[in-house]
Amino acid sequence: MKEIKTDIVVIGGGPAGLAAALRSGEAGANVILVERDFELGGILNQCIHTGFGLSLLGVELTGPEYAETFIEKVLSLSNVKVLLSTMVLDIKEKTVYGVNKKDGVVAIKAGAIVLSMGCRERTRGALGIPGERPAGIYTAGSAQRLINIEGLMPGKRIVVLGSGDIGMIMARRLLLEGAEVLGVLEKLPYPGGLTRNVVQCLEDFGIPLYLNHTITEIRGKYRVEGVIAENLLTKERFSMDVDTILLSVGLIPENELSKKIGVRLDPRTGGPIVDQYRETNVDGVFACGNVLQVHDLVDEVTRESYIAGEGAIRYISGKRRVEGIINLRPGENIRYIVPQRLSLPVDSPPYIYFRPQEPFVNCQIIGKSNGREFTLGSYEYARPGEMIKLRLKRELLDSSLDIEVSLVGEKE
């Protein structure tokens, strides 16, 4: 077993890991960035559509271009070492165990750990969609990999179940590759992804979006031969003649490793419970990106991961102290809040991220603590597909008591 010592180990070389490694590397720490694939960039490499970087970099880039921006910077730092094709299998205390072809088993003992493993897609099995189990059922991300990286077409006639962002992006992508896309089915009364994707991927290309619809049966013994769709409001069923089903029914933060070292998860996000430095309940273990919460935009992943990188630096330099904790609780109409707690003292009011339970219009975000209420922001639209980010008010922190954030508005 090859043993290495370092200040900070970052697990996962996607946008989150890149930003965390970059920020802690720039601060001078010795960093090891571990990536299971043969290249850095993570899922960005298969996201060949544009729309990345608008808010952070002020330019519109493709996924690989966005990744490249950060990969170049990371590789230019001599104190950041990258281990590619290396899969982390276990963590014990602050030692990370990985394997690769060259070194065999590698044990990396670090002062701090940044978890940035990303998320995985929910599968058909998790939904329990009835029917046979033929070939031709892909999660949207797998289909994206097949098409954009491997150059292979999954099928000719497509239905997409679920209106997550990757599902809508893949509906358009398949159409552009010459497939017939019969529609996107969404069981909820509103789309799961960004409004911009509804417009740019579906409406602009004439792909129908069926709200309040689901698949009730999959047909075909060997290859998909069709599905039965149901309108959940009218209970009307109809068959769709497709050979391929794409699933875009949710993303699950990949926290199997986190759990091994006792990181506590928030059932609302599926990610670790963290403070404003993105530190988990385990000392010196930080989390950022989609392993922490499923993001809508990569720009925010990068910002969040800078915070985690800075947190790790602060931890290894011994500057971290916790004199108390304020819990942030999602109140009415709020699905979750990240971070879930603030470690005292709080230097400056931090940004919080959250999503509404369902779509609202003309709404206000209210923060409550110690019987006092403050309006934190007002929004014309608030939709579950889009994350809201706003800054807490200093006055809310005065009492050092727990804070509840809620949303007041009209349902869309």
Add this chain to the structure above:
Amino acid sequence: MDKELDIIIIGGGIVGTAIARELSRYQLDVALVEKESDVGWGTTKANSAIVHTGYDPKPGTLMAKLNVQGARLFPSVCEELDVPYKRLGSLVLTPDEEGFKVLEDLKEKGKINGVTNLEIIKQEKLFDLEPNLSRDIKGALWVKDTAITSPVELAIAFRENAQENGVRFILDTTVVGFDLEGKRIKSVKTDKGSIRAKWVINAGGVYSDDIARLAGDDSFSITPVKGEYALFDKEIGSLVRRVIFPLPTETTKGILVLPTVDGNLLVGPNEHITTKDDTNVTEEGLKQVISFVKREVPSLPLNMIITVFAGLRAKELNRKDFVIEPSPVVENLINVGGIQSPGLSSAPAIAIYVAEILKDRGVELNKKKHFIPERKAIPRFANLSWEERTKLIAKDPSYGEIICRCEYVTVGEIVEAVRRGANTLDGIKFRTRAGSGRCQGGFCGPRLIPLLSQLLEISPEEITKKGKESRLVIGETKR
């Protein structure tokens, strides 16, 4: 195939492959024909994977005899063939005081069948053994020798070992009829041509009655009875530590909850008479299975289901027993039908029983001088210690390249699986577990297609999930 075979086995399930391996001990020219691209893809791949001790079958039946014998053979067979076998024990639960009478009867039946290590226990001990059971349960019959195994791995192991000892496996080939000469089969007609053989063993599973009928034998009839299952994430794999049965009914051992050899939790099966090609999972069926088990294990978390599937039991409803006998109509046909539960547990004994039938019928069973009884499984990286992993990677670096991130399967294992005959995604899955974890192939699937294409030297369009029309991709994207 020009040369006349001594024996042709129809059907590559657990029964057909067990027979193939048993007959490979002898100086016989044997082949097995299977309609799917691999062995173990019928009932073998979708059942509860339990090695029952044999307390349950009606005393005096073939089922009772072969179950008890099979269960005794199982540990050594699994050891020889390097297949998982875990003796967990099982608990037959009773929800009320009256149920203890049924448990006593079962225990008594077990004694008659020759099964030992049975104990009736009350709540305190029961909840000590299984703390997650509902407090409404009153007691249980503890069957200490019940074990679990991996049926498809066993079928694959039987195949590999039989092959090594000279049996030919003719896959992707469907039997469509027989050439008869009087009361004898001259040759077996398949969709790929005819095969001449002196003896035909019909181990066709749910189709075994149809096979017999093709030869003019309608001495038995198979009713396919579907059972639906849900498989749960490894994270809750130890919610129960033993096989949990409800009180049995006239026709079934009931809906179970049990750990699998791979550390998942399995729930099912219900029972529903259906057609022979129906392995559809239905919404109602799943609800039935889950709600039943929830009464016994209330904390079962439904968000931890990773996949659902259904399998068919091949039941002979008139005889309510296995049908393992020479055909009453065709002289050189031996039927091995109606192998419902406990078919898996009985398989090693069924194989020996079939060999005895052949011997009785005058087939000379002369042992091969160089029979190889052992078979080694593909190394499973996930189950190795760090030291073993280090050694393995040093020897072959492809074992340091993980392709299935849920089950920690390496490229080395895929290469070895292909070398041993896997040629589909499911074939890879059953040999290595790549794609059977919580992401269900979402990550490794798109990477396995090009890897298989390279290893098998065929185009990606020719790679299938499970043979026939199950193509995974239709071609390349626009260039």
